[in-house]
Amino acid sequence: MEKVLIQNLKNFENQEVSISGWLTNKRSGKGLEFLIIRDGSGFTQCIVDETKVNEKVFQLAKELSQESSLKLKGKVVKDERQIGGYEIQVQSLEIIHISNSFPITNKPHGVEFLMDNRHLWLRSKRQWAIMRIRNRIIFAIHNFFQNEGFVQMDAPVFTGNAVEGTTTLFETTFYEEKAYLTQSGQLYGEAMAMAMGRIYTFGPTFRAEKSKTRRHLSEFWMIEPEMAFFNNDMNMDLIENFIKYILKDVKEHCTQEFEVIERDTTSFDKIVNERFPRLTYDYAVKILTGKEKVDGKTTIETLEGDYNEVMHEIEDKLKQVQEAENEMKQSIKAGKKNFLQNKVDTLKNEIKDLEDKKRVIPEWINSAKTFEYGSDLGGSDETVLTRMFDLPLMVYNWPHEVKAFYMKRDEKDPRLAKGVDVLAPEGYGEIVGGGERETNEDLLIEKINEHQLPMKAFEWYLDLRRYGSVPHAGFGLGLERMVAWVCKLKHIRETIPFPRMYGRLFP
RNA sequence: UCUCGCUUAGCUCAGUUGGUUAGAGCAUCUGACUGUUAAUCAGAGGGUCCAAGGUUCAAGUCCUUGAGCGAGAGCCA
Numbered sequence: 091m092e093k094v095l096i097q098n099l100k101n102f103e104n105q106e107v108s109i110s111g112w113l114t115n116k117r118s119g120k121g122l123e124f125l126i127i128r129d130g131s132g133f134t135q136c137i138v139d140e141t142k143v144n145e146k147v148f149q150l151a152k153e154l155s156q157e158s159s160l161k162l163k164g165k166v167v168k169d170e171r172q173i174g175g176y177e178i179q180v181q182s183l184e185i186i187h188i189s190n191s192f193p194i195t196n197k198p199h200g201v202e203f204l205m206d207n208r209h210l211w212l213r214s215k216r217q218w219a220i221m222r223i224r225n226r227i228i229f230a231i232h233n234f235f236q237n238e239g240f241v242q243m244d245a246p247v248f249t250g251n252a253v254e255g256t257t258t259l260f261e262t263t264f265y266e267e268k269a270y271l272t273q274s275g276q277l278y279g280e281a282m283a284m285a286m287g288r289i290y291t292f293g294p295t296f297r298a299e300k301s302k303t304r305r306h307l308s309e310f311w312m313i314e315p316e317m318a319f320f321n322n323d324m325n326m327d328l329i330e331n332f333i334k335y336i337l338k339d340v341k342e343h344c345t346q347e348f349e350v351i352e353r354d355t356t357s358f359d360k361i362v363n364e365r366f367p368r369l370t371y372d373y374a375v376k377i378l379t380g381k382e383k384v385d386g387k388t389t390i391e392t393l394e395g396d397y398n399e400v401m402h403e404i405e406d407k408l409k410q411v412q413e414a415e416n417e418m419k420q421s422i423k424a425g426k427k428n429f430l431q432n433k434v435d436t437l438k439n440e441i442k443d444l445e446d447k448k449r450v451i452p453e454w455i456n457s458a459k460t461f462e463y464g465s466d467l468g469g470s471d472e473t474v475l476t477r478m479f480d481l482p483l484m485v486y487n488w489p490h491e492v493k494a495f496y497m498k499r500d501e502k503d504p505r506l507a508k509g510v511d512v513l514a515p516e517g518y519g520e521i522v523g524g525g526e527r528e529t530n531e532d533l534l535i536e537k538i539n540e541h542q543l544p545m546k547a548f549e550w551y552l553d554l555r556r557y558g559s560v561p562h563a564g565f566g567l568g569l570e571r572m573v574a575w576v577c578k579l580k581h582i583r584e585t586i587p588f589p590r591m592y593g594r595l596f597p
Numbered sequence: 598u599c600u601c602g603c604u605u606a607g608c609u610c611a612g613u614u615g616g617u618u619a620g621a622g623c624a625u626c627u628g629a630c631u632g633u634u635a636a637u638c639a640g641a642g643g644g645u646c647c648a649a650g651g652u653u654c655a656a657g658u659c660c661u662u663g664a665g666c667g668a669g670a671g672c673c674a
Binding site: 115117118119120121122124126135137139140141155156171172173190191192193194195196197198199200201202203258273274295297299300301302303304305306307310312438442443446449450453457466468469470511519520521522523566567568569570571572593 | 598601602607608609610622623624625629630631632633634635636637665666667668669670671672673674
């Protein structure tokens, strides 16, 4: 008898197989036990029929609790109604371990409880799907760069110098010296690009920002390609192709996972096929502040429309709650009552979310209206801008003051730096930041002084401009932000197995 | 760091203008039910109402301070 993975059951129709896994849920009837088993590769229903197995096997099936581990043998039968399209008619069963009162039940839980139990939460279906999508995105990233002739490199995690100022560094000690955990591998990537031509880093980065928002982690994974003989236009072309490649690949290979998390991926088609809008910072600011329209509407008008829509939705949902609660007051069966109670609970949660939105939209409108030319785009400004398009936006040619010291100044307009930010649609904001690097040693030195960075720590970096300096460019992609957008998650904490964020070091 | 909100059973939540013995669903345990899709039905056990202080004849409910969590802002990928 063959030992198989659940994902391969379709190849064993009407055959006897053996599977090993965990019980994720159970329903029982007289003489029947319906076991939902997961083995990491997928989920399937296994039926234990009292009339078809010996008494001992049926007794074992009755003893199984949620998350108990087991081995079973049975026949694979096609059944369209079941998850995966197949079920197993059990012949024999062996318990490996009985799990005692698994804390995460098949009912809603709060964020804090789930995060405290992250090590167990990862077993749930939704987390399973997200982790597999994350895996596929990682695989696609490597494929893309390897196909384009890039060499993967590992940048150091301990660093002696800060890349973007010292406020957000985790400080540690390296023997007797003060050291920091890296916040970007880029400078090392530049050195490697001068050796290999095209490289990409794929590693962890650390930022000690005390921010508790839906798009921040203290430890996150960043992909940073760096290309010799590239200008910023070539850089933007590469970014665009890169994002398109990932979306296409993940859509093709993760259909089942997207179904589990109920992510509609039809919006990817447009993104894969159309050119991303490229806006200069100047033009983006005009749109943001309402001086330019997109599809005949200003940002302010669009947001006011959103606000009214939210108000209507809240009213509508309140009405539905009232109706359900009235119905519950009449004497009805407990099953129906239970159903209505669940409906009311989900509606109330949705209303809570909508009320948050209602509170925030006026703040966004205000932020857009009062935006000052020359400053960096804030989180709310990004959301407002991306709200106007259903494609990723590329904003380039930034005021040089708001960008990092290594960014190349525009020869035609010295007020500008040749940086580019990519803003993901659906409110996900900045997922990529990059640009062309400054090649002129004198300008770099000037910038390092301006940013009050220790020159000594950058001597090696300046060497790159002394020995065969060439135009080069690169960018950084935040893996978790990409996963959050692809999966359309509310919060970045679900995109990584064990998130490290302000206030969260365990488990 | 700032603004707003939350903290009641293992979990998710009700708890009215302060008023007798704090409730429901799920989970757990016992039983019923021949195909269930978060199965259903009957029953049982399960509480330091976040902490400290205050107001009051009386506080889960009101006030003050603190802690933790959540949603934003700032900063960023």
